[in-house]
Amino acid sequence: MTILAILIPVSLGLGLLGLVAFFWSLRNAQYDDPDGQAERILSDRYDDAPR
Amino acid sequence: MNQAARPAAPAVCPACMPLPDWARAVGDSAKVEAPLRRFEFALPGVHCAACITRVEDGLASLDGVAGARVNLTLKRVSLSAADVPGMQDMALQRLSALGYPAQPLDSAALAATQQDSEGRDLLARIAVSGFALMNVMLLSVSVWSGATDATRDLMHWISAVIALPATGFAAMPFFANATRALLARRLDMDVPISTAILLALGVSIWETAQSGAHAFFDAALMLTFFLLIGRYLAHRTRAAARSAAAELAALEVQMAVRIGPDGAREQVVLDALRAGDLLAVAPGGRIPADGVVVTGSSEIDPQMLTGETMPEAVGPGAQLRAGMLNLSGPLTMRAETLGEETLLRQIARLVEAAEASRNRYANLASRASWYYSHIVNILALAALLMWGLLGGDWRMAINIAAAVLIITCPCALGLAVPAVLTAASGRLFKLGVLLKDGTALERLAEIDHVVFDKTGTLTTGRPVLSNAQTLSDEHMALAMALAEGSAHPLSQAIALAAQQRGIAPVRLSDIAEHPGFGTLGLLGGQEARLGRAEWVGADGDGGARTTAWLRLGQNPAIELVFEDDARADAADTVARLRAAGLGVSLLSGDAEGPVARMADRLGIKTWVARATPAGKVEYLQSLAASGHKVLMVGDGLNDTAALASAHVSISPASAVDASRSAADMILTGGRLGRVVDSWNLARRARRRVLENFAMAFGYNIITVPIAFAGYVTPLIAAIAMSGSSIVVSLNAMRLGRRVK
Numbered sequence: 086m087t088i089l090a091i092l093i094p095v096s097l098g099l100g101l102l103g104l105v106a107f108f109w110s111l112r113n114a115q116y117d118d119p120d121g122q123a124e125r126i127l128s129d130r131y132d133d134a135p136r
Numbered sequence: 137m138n139q140a141a142r143p144a145a146p147a148v149c150p151a152c153m154p155l156p157d158w159a160r161a162v163g164d165s166a167k168v169e170a171p172l173r174r175f176e177f178a179l180p181g182v183h184c185a186a187c188i189t190r191v192e193d194g195l196a197s198l199d200g201v202a203g204a205r206v207n208l209t210l211k212r213v214s215l216s217a218a219d220v221p222g223m224q225d226m227a228l229q230r231l232s233a234l235g236y237p238a239q240p241l242d243s244a245a246l247a248a249t250q251q252d253s254e255g256r257d258l259l260a261r262i263a264v265s266g267f268a269l270m271n272v273m274l275l276s277v278s279v280w281s282g283a284t285d286a287t288r289d290l291m292h293w294i295s296a297v298i299a300l301p302a303t304g305f306a307a308m309p310f311f312a313n314a315t316r317a318l319l320a321r322r323l324d325m326d327v328p329i330s331t332a333i334l335l336a337l338g339v340s341i342w343e344t345a346q347s348g349a350h351a352f353f354d355a356a357l358m359l360t361f362f363l364l365i366g367r368y369l370a371h372r373t374r375a376a377a378r379s380a381a382a383e384l385a386a387l388e389v390q391m392a393v394r395i396g397p398d399g400a401r402e403q404v405v406l407d408a409l410r411a412g413d414l415l416a417v418a419p420g421g422r423i424p425a426d427g428v429v430v431t432g433s434s435e436i437d438p439q440m441l442t443g444e445t446m447p448e449a450v451g452p453g454a455q456l457r458a459g460m461l462n463l464s465g466p467l468t469m470r471a472e473t474l475g476e477e478t479l480l481r482q483i484a485r486l487v488e489a490a491e492a493s494r495n496r497y498a499n500l501a502s503r504a505s506w507y508y509s510h511i512v513n514i515l516a517l518a519a520l521l522m523w524g525l526l527g528g529d530w531r532m533a534i535n536i537a538a539a540v541l542i543i544t545c546p547c548a549l550g551l552a553v554p555a556v557l558t559a560a561s562g563r564l565f566k567l568g569v570l571l572k573d574g575t576a577l578e579r580l581a582e583i584d585h586v587v588f589d590k591t592g593t594l595t596t597g598r599p600v601l602s603n604a605q606t607l608s609d610e611h612m613a614l615a616m617a618l619a620e621g622s623a624h625p626l627s628q629a630i631a632l633a634a635q636q637r638g639i640a641p642v643r644l645s646d647i648a649e650h651p652g653f654g655t656l657g658l659l660g661g662q663e664a665r666l667g668r669a670e671w672v673g674a675d676g677d678g679g680a681r682t683t684a685w686l687r688l689g690q691n692p693a694i695e696l697v698f699e700d701d702a703r704a705d706a707a708d709t710v711a712r713l714r715a716a717g718l719g720v721s722l723l724s725g726d727a728e729g730p731v732a733r734m735a736d737r738l739g740i741k742t743w744v745a746r747a748t749p750a751g752k753v754e755y756l757q758s759l760a761a762s763g764h765k766v767l768m769v770g771d772g773l774n775d776t777a778a779l780a781s782a783h784v785s786i787s788p789a790s791a792v793d794a795s796r797s798a799a800d801m802i803l804t805g806g807r808l809g810r811v812v813d814s815w816n817l818a819r820r821a822r823r824r825v826l827e828n829f830a831m832a833f834g835y836n837i838i839t840v841p842i843a844f845a846g847y848v849t850p851l852i853a854a855i856a857m858s859g860s861s862i863v864v865s866l867n868a869m870r871l872g873r874r875v876k
Contacts, residue, residue, distance in 0.1 A: 089287070089290070097271060100267050100271050104263060104264065107263045111256055111259060116255075116259065117207065117209070118207040118209045120208040120209040121208030121209060124184060124185040124208055125188060128185045128188075128189055130189065
């Protein structure tokens with residue numbers, strides 16, 4: 086059962102990684118303007134400096 | 137037909153046209169150093185990637201602007217710029233030069249950002265509870281598949297370490313609401329939810345410490361997760377309706393033109409007006425404030441304010457009320473008391489009083505949850521006492537009480553209403569109806585009587601020439617020649633009627649429009665006049681009807697009669713409502729004659745003419761007192777109080793701002809028949825909600841005895857809860873799919 090000692094932290098860590106990524110996207114206003122982001126990607130000007 | 141429903145996309149994209157040189161010059165003034173402030177503008181015109189870059193670049197190149205960002209979803213631009221006077225004006229000018237008429241948002245924008253943070257907050261909580269739920273589920277699966285002893289205890293302890301902080305954060309809204317409800321000595325849905333979550337966690341920790349077999353960590357998290365989704369759906373529905381309503385309001389630009397002491401004209405926001413300000417009102421513009429005419433003469437259309445269709449002539453010294461429409465000539469007016477005594481304020485007071493009485497409406501969900509929470513709490517207590525007193529094993533008794541609470545916890549109930557509401561408001565949006573208030577749909581389903589306003593609601597608000605058949609072709613040709621060049625609604629009605637008859641106008645010379653009186657022209661040396669009775673030299677009949685007179689030289693004057701035309705589907709709508717067994721009445725501020733004729737034409741039996749705003753409210757209250765639930769459909773400022781005091785109310789998108797904000801729903805696209813469609817949809821939604829309640833109830837009838845008997849394991853709780861939630865959501869979604 087020692088495998089549990091490895092697997093449980095690994096699965097928790099992966100889940101936490103996802104959670105942190107979600108929080109990061111939430112903080113970066115990724116969900117505030119979904120329509121705008123969809124249009125902005127069509128423009129070249131944000132290629133080097135996305136915002 | 138459906139243009140009004142999609143006001144966003146202009147016919148030609150302004151960003152696709154070259155920028156005129158003068159637009160670049162706007163606003164390039166002195167360099168300024170000042171603290172930054174955030175300005176927000178509603179920008180109904182943005183719709184493409186080019187629009188975004190053009191607006192952002194255009195604003196960023198202004199002096200004093202630190203940054204600009206367009207939000208395409210909300211159709212707004214937020215500007216961070218130096219807080220100096222005139223900054224807002226400069227930005228507005230630049231925006232309109234770029235081709236995007238904008239509307240400054242002040243308090244409204246603040247409210248919107250708060251609302252947005254509420255959505256983010258809920259999303260974060262959903263994410264945390266979802267993350268915790270998945271991990272605890274994984275651990276629980278190993279317990280359910282037979283882990284024992286130390287392994288099981290390890291799994292339970294890890295679950296506890298995940299579940300405790302996760303619920304502590306994610307379920308905070310429920311705890312906060314429940315505390316508020318208990319402090320106010322009420323019981324709402326959040327009380328049993330919070331009890332269930334807390335009890336589940338408490339019992340699970342106790343059991344884990346005792347190396348027990350069952351822990352409900354996953355159940356507590358699942359409850360939180362599903363209920364948060366319900367909350368988020370409800371929040372999204374509200375937010376979408378609010379931003380749609382704000383977008384509509386932004387289209388009606390509420391600016392006034394103030395004439396400074398030096399004669400300079402500037403655009404100002406209505407709030408910035410002060411008594412004594414000199415204002416210019418262009419023909420076709422709305423009077424911005426109560427006041428008196430200083431110079432100029434014109435006709436004004438009071439229909440938004442009083443429901444009357446007859447234009448009134450005004451000259452220097454005449455009283456003007458905010459909200460009236462200036463028809464023919466430019467006016468200069470002096471704003472008077474903007475305090476408590478303006479008509480607008482008086483109507484606003486009536487609205488406040490009416491809204492206060494309506495806020496007492498308890499929606500289905502809160503009524504259901506009131507009974508529900510009592511029954512659930514009593515059941516859990518009964519289980520505890522029964523097993524404790526009869527069995528003597530209090531540990532088991534607490535376990536069973538927790539199981540009863542968990543299994544009865546209104547997971548499905550919490551989703552039953554928001555899911556239906558989300559589906560229904562999506563359907564309504566496709567029909568061109570904006571829902572401003574969630575309970576409005578429920579209230580709409582309950583109505584048994586419909587009261588219509590006449591002008592602008594049943595009618596288009598545009599007059600048509602009604603006695604065209606009795607006029608000779610020569611007279612029509614003459615009238616058309618005089619009317620052609622004028623923007624006056626009566627003139628346009630004449631031109632339209634003549635066009636429909638295929639008449640070409642005669643050639644006149646020296647055509648001159650006399651604002652407030654009529655139009656003058658010369659036909660072969662003879663003077664031709666079209667206008668008001670006394671100006672033309674005819675005997676008017678004192679204003680019972682809307683008329684204009686036509687006279688050539690000294691020939692007898694000819695009367696032109698106008699009527700406000702009913703909307704194309706008005707008669708059909710009334711017939712459909714009556715066929716469905718609803719009472720229909722007509723309530724108008726207009727004179728008896730036109731109201732009676734309109735009622736007769738549409739087959740409405742009960743009508744009231746010359747109703748004042750307070751009179752309308754009284755009429756609705758007397759209907760309500762005799763047990764009727766009334767839907768009010770109206771658009772004018774004089775309907776505002778009535779809209780707010782009716783059981784539920786609908787306002788067309790063409791209505792004044794005050795009416796739109798008082799109404800529960802807004803009708804875009806100008807089709808009155810949508811009232812009936814919305815009513816049908818509301819009844820279907822209500823049926824769906826009741827079905828969902830019945831399903832949640834039926835699920836409880838099956839599961840409560842099992843829980844009561846002590847056979848509910850965490851596995852059964854997990855299956856039952858997710859199963860019932862999914863069934864309820866699917867049932868709600870059926871509403872969204874069937875599109876006629």
